[in-house]
Amino acid sequence: MSIKPLRLEKVSRWFDAVEVLREVSLTITRGEFVAVVGPSGCGKTTLLNMLSGFDLPTSGSIERAGEVRMVYQQDGLFPWLTVAQNIALGLRQVKNASEQTQQINELVELIRLDGFENHYPHQLSGGMRQRVEMARALAGDSDILLLDEPFSAVDYLTRLRLRQELARLLDERPRTVVLVTHDIEEAAQLADRVIVLSERPARIRYELSISAPRPRDLTHPEVVSAIHRILTELGIEHDYEKTAGDNHFVAVE
Amino acid sequence: MELRRPNTTRTVLPPLAVTVGMILLWQAVSASGAFHESAFPSPLAVLRGFSEELKNGRLINDLITSLFRVSCGFVLATALGIPTGLWLGQKLAARLAFLPIINFFRNLSPLAWMPFAILWFGVGDASAIFLIFLSAVFPVILATMAAVANIPTVYFRVAQNYGINGLENLTNVTLPAILPQVITTLRVTAGLAWLVVVAAEMIAGRDGLGFAVMDSRNGLRSDLLVVQMIVIGLIGVVIDRLLVQLTRIQSVRWGYEH
DSSP states (O other), X not given: OOOOSEEEEEEEEEETTEEEEXXXXXXEOTTOEEEEEOSTTSSHHHHHHHHXXXXXXXXXXXXXXXXXXXXXXXXXXXXXXOXXXXXXXXXXTOOOHHHHHHHHHXXXXXXXXXXXXXXXXXXXXXXXXXXXXXXHHHSXXXXXXXXXXXXXXXXXXXXXXXXXXXXXXXXXXXXXXXXXXXXXXXXXXXXXEEEEEOSSSXXXXXXXXXXXXXXXXXXXXXXXXXXXXXXXXXXXXXXXXXXXXXXXXXXXX | OOOOOOXXXXXXXXXXXXXHHHHHHHHHHHHHTSSOTTTSOOHHHHHHHHHHHHHTSHHHHHHHHHHHHHHHHHHHHHHHHHHHHHHHHHOHHHHHHHHHHHHHHXXXXXXXXXXXXXXXXXXXXXXXXXXXXXXXXXXXXXXHHHHHXXXXXXXXXXXXXXXXXXHHHIIIIIHHHHHHHHHHHHHHXXXXXXXXXXXXXXXHOSSSHHHHHHHHHHTTOHHHHHHHHHHHHHHHHHHHHHHHGGGGSGGGGGGGOO
């Protein structure tokens, strides 16, 4: 029996007279990596805020089993704390001081920032800061990781490296992950399942599974093919696969 | 990360040269005879006045008196202003209600309170402290309030994620998040308080550096006047240099390096 850490049942969200989400139903299984993509302003962040519990749906229900942690675009670290102190926030349940120190060291090593324990965030590059955020979120026994465009504030090459880094970290410390992003490459390279949202009010428009094991290369055929499917679904690329009669993806609607 | 090494030939020599130049110019004007000695004392006369004031102990006494008043007024203003600013920063309704009146008092020169200060507290420590308090408390409230209101929401969300609640939210998130701005305000405010104490003592004092200035004027001792002006200016610089040390604290550096 697999537990369902996250389950949305006909979730709608209105802001005054604006309908942002319409009857979104979604079940995420334990250890699954789900990416949510969609046009900007479509309600991705609203969905994430409700998953994290910062916001409540207007109608519908959300079930959440386990401790949720969020990773932000940038500046999610406390600038007044060092790398080690920021990571220690994720280990507040660990009361034993030496046990905590040992776990901090392990995490610092895991993100390859040995020697930077006592640096402050403003002394690190954007990519290093995001690695510290990931380490903080993965510290201890959290269950669900919510990623809000975590790599959108860093340059392209750093972004590619951070994706590999995230895949490696999740291999070491498996979590249930929801990644919200406008970066379709990112979704295709990382996720087990990609959810494509429609324009506002957002509904699930399309869903596709990618079974290739992580870490995947950006040019892995399944990744390339998934990117093409998503772009086609968003009306940006032409559907040559369908015309060739070779459609091995299944649309949900 | 990397600190630029202070370069002695660039940071010490030029300011020293400018200061020496100023004194030479001062000497030249006084030697030219353009002004009467009593209206434009020579550097030498000021030096003699300085040693006279040191010997009779008056300068040190006045200095201690003024510093005591500034410290009291400043500490009171900080102790009251920061909590008030924290409260106003968190409560939009309170902010809307109080902001106009705080802005009014902030823009009202504390010196205008002088007659009331004397009526209420008499001549001496209490009225000077009251005026310094008034000059400092409103800027501290306003700056703290603005800093709290501008703390990025993401910090509180992170705090919630990691189980930081209640009082810990104040001590582990709000206070460290506003500290750099509060320190900057304390520097500005301390300078203001030092200006105000001299003015207050000129009118409502029987001692202190401001009173000494008034006393020198009444005694036509322009040499002592210059001694006091130099001391007042130097102490102002020293106070600022001391408060700058607060910005060297590692956990507030982020606020100054963007």
